[in-house]
Amino acid sequence: MRTPHRSLVALALGGSLVLAGCGSSSDDGGSGSTASGGDTKVAAVIKGLDNPFFQAMEQGIDEQADQDGVDATVQAAQSITDTTGQSDKLTALAQQDYGCFVVNPISGSNLVNGLARISASDTPVVNIDSPVDADAAEEAGVDIATYIGTDNTEAGGKAGDEMVEAVSSGKVALVGGISGDVTSNARLDGFTQAVDGKLDVVQTVAADWERQKALTAATTLMQDNPDLKGFFAANDDMGLGIVQAVKNAGKADSITVISVDGNKDALQSVKDGDLHATVAQYPYAIGQLGVQACEKAAAGDDLPAEIVSPTAVVTSGVADQALAKFPAPFESFDNPLD
Structure with a gap:
């Protein structure tokens, strides 16, 4: 029986993956x-x-x-x-x-x-x-x-690398999806591995993949950790909730927010300078x-x-390209099914 496992494969989207009606x-x-x-x-x-x-x-x-x-x-x-x-x-x-x-x-x-x-x-x-x-x-x-x-561990790792580049040192907090969820855990683990020895992960909380719950959680985390430098969210909806919480707290210039998914609202937020980056998947x-x-x-x-x-890290420098190609990848990749 063939069952899911984790291995890294280089892929690319071939020319057959194009738009049509539905x-x-x-x-x-x-x-x-x-x-x-x-x-x-x-x-x-x-x-x-x-x-x-x-x-x-x-x-x-x-x-x-x-x-x-x-x-x-x-x-x-x-x-x-x-x-x-x-x-x-x-x-x-x-x-x-x-x-x-x-x-x-x-x-x-x-x-x-x-x-x-x-x-x-x-x-x-x-x-x-x-x-x-x-x-x-x-x-x-x-x-x-x-x-x-x-590869959700890799996606989290890319977010961690970007966070290290953005803040260099200090405290960060992690906001995951449903507690115990395999996908959420892999992203959080990948991020934690990437920042180990470089940034201080002070707390990890679950917000059930939901924007409002993430906003509430981020508000509490900022109150408990007034010197927080960054947030990593396991999906974009939560990331956008955190962005709003950071704005509400008047800390948009001092706290970096990075998430995973690459949905259109997140790409626009990156372009607008609110969300620092999203790892598009x-x-x-x-x-x-x-x-x-x-x-x-x-x-x-x-x-x-x-x-x-x-997956690809989308920052403000490539946000326009990502938006122009959305929902398709803006970078080429090999498709083994062509």
Whole structure:
């Protein structure tokens, strides 16, 4: 069985990943979209579209499907914490006739039961962005054809390197997503490793990936640590909440904020000089690669166990370029699925 693991692969986005049109639909209060095409039928279940990261992922899935003539259906959870709702959507889709499934689980195990049913029918599963827990998958007999996503430790490390360059010394605080989340932990670990011996990490808190919670947490952290020099946030929504907290405290000139994702609001904030930097990880490209991998898996082609999607540090010097290319990467990268 091929299950997710971490290894560094150099990738690049080939010319086949370009824009095309898409349509949308929804059911029972959830969100999703449908792209009509040819014989290959792909179902994708992703996290909540309340977050722009997953909006871009959905766009990448739809547009790649339209370009390649793939019949794709995308269903999304009501929010990025709706584990039960997301599981129910996968269970419903698993009862239908799809040639491949793309899954972006909210937690490592919330989709395992539905995936077990899919794997029992020998239908390939492509896991994107957030890994299915390898132990839970093995126990349930889930076979993952490939994992496609950011090397989150590397992304956090890039943010740490940028923070060291920006502030050189002093105290920094970290704001993670949901406590215990694999993706959040990897980014925090990567950042901590990069600043070890150079900056003093005074506290790490969880803000559940949410902007308002991050604003509140940052406000408290600044009160507790009046000499704080920087914040690292594990996603852009939280980073933008921290930016607002820093402004509210009148410390925009003395506190540096760096986050991860590269969503459009964050890129604009970088351009405007509010957010110092974001480590862009291109959910649009992840969505496109997910469709391409499903096409190959459905055709019986072999896939690498893992495909690491690109990341890039976006500072004010390249923010215009990143905005002009959004949601696609502004730097080229090799696509092993072309």
